[in-house]
Amino acid sequence: MMKLFGLADCNNFYCSCERVFHPDLRDKAVVVLSNNDGCVVARSEESKRLGIKMGVPFYQVRELLERNGVAVFSSNYNLYGDMSRRVMSMLSSFFPKIHIYSIDEAFLDLSEIDDVVSLTEISRKAVKAIYKGVGIPVSLGIAPTKTLAKMASVYAKKHKGYKGVCVIDTDEKREKALKLFPIGDVWGIGRKHSKKLEYHGVKTAWDFIQKSEGWVRKEMSITGLRTWKELRGESCIEMEDDTYKKSICTSRSFPDQGLNKIEDVEEAVANFAAKCSKKLREQHTVCGSIVVFAYTSRFRDDMPQSYINEIVNFPVPTNDMQEIVSNAVDALRRAWKTGTYYFKKAGVIACNVCEDNAIQGNLFDTVDRDKQSALSKIVDEINMRNGQDTVRVAVQGFSNSWHMKNEYISKQYTTNIKDIIIVKA
DNA sequence: TCTGGGGTCCTAGGACCC
DNA sequence: TCTGGGGTCCTAGGACCC
Numbered sequence: 133m134m135k136l137f138g139l140a141d142c143n144n145f146y147c148s149c150e151r152v153f154h155p156d157l158r159d160k161a162v163v164v165l166s167n168n169d170g171c172v173v174a175r176s177e178e179s180k181r182l183g184i185k186m187g188v189p190f191y192q193v194r195e196l197l198e199r200n201g202v203a204v205f206s207s208n209y210n211l212y213g214d215m216s217r218r219v220m221s222m223l224s225s226f227f228p229k230i231h232i233y234s235i236d237e238a239f240l241d242l243s244e245i246d247d248v249v250s251l252t253e254i255s256r257k258a259v260k261a262i263y264k265g266v267g268i269p270v271s272l273g274i275a276p277t278k279t280l281a282k283m284a285s286v287y288a289k290k291h292k293g294y295k296g297v298c299v300i301d302t303d304e305k306r307e308k309a310l311k312l313f314p315i316g317d318v319w320g321i322g323r324k325h326s327k328k329l330e331y332h333g334v335k336t337a338w339d340f341i342q343k344s345e346g347w348v349r350k351e352m353s354i355t356g357l358r359t360w361k362e363l364r365g366e367s368c369i370e371m372e373d374d375t376y377k378k379s380i381c382t383s384r385s386f387p388d389q390g391l392n393k394i395e396d397v398e399e400a401v402a403n404f405a406a407k408c409s410k411k412l413r414e415q416h417t418v419c420g421s422i423v424v425f426a427y428t429s430r431f432r433d434d435m436p437q438s439y440i441n442e443i444v445n446f447p448v449p450t451n452d453m454q455e456i457v458s459n460a461v462d463a464l465r466r467a468w469k470t471g472t473y474y475f476k477k478a479g480v481i482a483c484n485v486c487e488d489n490a491i492q493g494n495l496f497d498t499v500d501r502d503k504q505s506a507l508s509k510i511v512d513e514i515n516m517r518n519g520q521d522t523v524r525v526a527v528q529g530f531s532n533s534w535h536m537k538n539e540y541i542s543k544q545y546t547t548n549i550k551d552i553i554i555v556k557a
Numbered sequence: 558t559c560t561g562g563g564g565t566c567c568t569a570g571g572a573c574c575c
Numbered sequence: 576t577c578t579g580g581g582g583t584c585c586t587a588g589g590a591c592c593c
Contacts, residue, residue: 170560
């Protein structure tokens with residue numbers, strides 16, 4: 133009996149989400165833009181064929197998109213998050229142990245299953261059911277290691293004949309798959325390593341595993357070696373336990389030229405800090421410190437540059453909104469330099485995150501913790517019932533100067549009652 | 558003119574100690 | 576002040592992922 137991993141990957145996820153609510157776009161070119169409509173972050177197959185690259189700035193391809201009648205959407209994370217939850221919940225009804233890896237991917241623990249034939253059948257059933265139930269096409273790869281399962285999912289997506297499921301369970305299949313797989317597409321091999329490997333004559337994943345263990349260790353450190361071993365069929369990356377995030381970041385770019393007034397940046401930072409505290413509470417953790425950062429556009433060498441990076445250490449780890457927000461704003465004020473700078477991006481990072489049941493008391497701690505955490509909890513509840521940010525700390529403000537631009541946003545079909553779709557009889 | 562957001566892990570090098 | 580080995584801890588930066 134062979135231990136196997138599965139990887140379920142939603143095809144062109146954001147585009148597929150938009151298509152669910154625009155069935156007329158099912159075979160048309162679609163792209164989804166990042167926040168502020170800055171870059172292209174998702175492309176349908178048709179858009180990829182037009183030569184639109186991942187991450188390209190929107191303004192550089194705007195004309196090409198218009199000329200080809202490509203449907204353009206601003207990113208709608210409420211919608212994608214909700215669709216993701218639906219896909220994951222259906223997946224876990226077919227496979228008992230899954231680990232959600234990203235908004236559109238999940239690893240499956242298939243160690244209990246020893247019959248590959250029935251496994252393939254179940255997997256095809258799952259793919260079919262998710263498409264029927266949620267409307268999202270999913271590709272499923274199955275193999276003895278996570279890296280190979282990722283590779284298998286790419287084949288499952290590329291070749292219709294697989295019916296959404298590709299299994300690499302023998303050495304012959306593995307060799308064939310590796311020989312056809314470009315080294316830069318391997319999970320764990322990024323741009324830098326791929327360039328270096330190509331320089332050394334490595335074009336495919338197969339070429340890579342012909343290199344010696346010592347060479348790989350020396351040139352690519354132990355992470356590269358892990359990828360090498362996984363491609364050879366030796367599993368090194370196990371299923372993770374569901375744990376909490378070790379750092380939590382909330383940040384945004386500001387539209388147009390950016391913000392130069394401290395009040396505006398303060399307001400943004402206050403909101404980022406509040407959001408961080410909420411994320412901390414949601415995963416039942418506290419943070420020992422935060423970093424407040426803000427910087428000007430690196431693309432504008434004609435304008436003065438500034439980089440703020442201010443750390444706050446808390447006497448006792450906290451997830452309290454009031455405490456995190458006021459400290460973040462103080463830190464920004466402390467680090468603010470005189471002069472005119474247009475800040476293009478800012479954010480708050482919560483660091484030294486640990487579980488909230490393990491807080492160590494501190495002699496100099498003066499805040500009433502129980503009272504504060506009760507307050508935060510009430511704030512979260514009210515916001516959940518009545519919509520985001522119903523209750524806020526004063527400095528979070530209501531001005532609109534730092535908010536995002538999203539000209540092409542679709543509606544909140546699944547999460548906002550006002551936008552519920554109307555079915556015609 | 559307009560260039561995303563949120564993570565993890567590893568390593569090298571500096572500070573500091575004996 | 577210079578010389579020297581060896582250890583730990585921290586941080587910045589790099590590389591990767593989606």
